[in-house]
Amino acid sequence: QESADQQHSEDGTAGPPHHEPDGTVWPPPADGTADQEHRDQQRKEDRDRDRQEWAAERERMEQEWEAEQERRREDEGEDFDEAGYEFEKGHMARRRELEERRMGLQAQMEEALAELEEKGLSGMAFFQERSAIKRDFEDQFASVGRAFRALDEETQQYWEDRQRAELERHEQESADQQHSEDGTAGPPQHEPDGTVGPPPEQDG
Numbered sequence: 001q002e003s004a005d006q007q008h009s010e011d012g013t014a015g016p017p018h019h020e021p022d023g024t025v026w027p028p029p030a031d032g033t034a035d036q037e038h039r040d041q042q043r044k045e046d047r048d049r050d051r052q053e054w055a056a057e058r059e060r061m062e063q064e065w066e067a068e069q070e071r072r073r074e075d076e077g078e079d080f081d082e083a084g085y086e087f088e089k090g091h092m093a094r095r096r097e098l099e100e101r102r103m104g105l106q107a108q109m110e111e112a113l114a115e116l117e118e119k120g121l122s123g124m125a126f127f128q129e130r131s132a133i134k135r136d137f138e139d140q141f142a143s144v145g146r147a148f149r150a151l152d153e154e155t156q157q158y159w160e161d162r163q164r165a166e167l168e169r170h171e172q173e174s175a176d177q178q179h180s181e182d183g184t185a186g187p188p189q190h191e192p193d194g195t196v197g198p199p200p201e202q203d204g
Helices: 003-009 030-079 082-119 123-182
Strands: none
Touching: 030 082, 082 123
């Protein structure tokens, strides 16, 4: 027995159960329910910790962004781009919602796969059920991915439109200034009474 105990100690196994002098059995029989509860609790704690760390980092980034916008608002005064600020703020909120949705899906998928492992399936039955779980979540992840891409495209289009409008405004201001400097009045404009102004100059 001592030789067997030494061998088990060396190879890391516990050996077969045996009765102690007080009548108890060592090692104690495994309690599958307790082990399962422990694993479930550990997974929950890990997910909660990851989510809290993500939320804290996200909050820090948003606060820094808000502080920078406030500094610019004070520096630029009336020239501060309030429309752009509101757009970016809304965009950040929508992106955060999508990130939270993706994190939730990841947690659900990990939980489903863990539950599958605990069923004790093997062979084809295990792989078929595992493939079905992954296929279902892949579709949901793809949906979130499409929402992210649509959000990015919307943002890009917004700033391209803003840039185009700003360029056109500068070109119009430059043209107006040029007309003012060379004495021309620019293209005729319709007056409220229906006449076209400015009227053509009359020769003396």
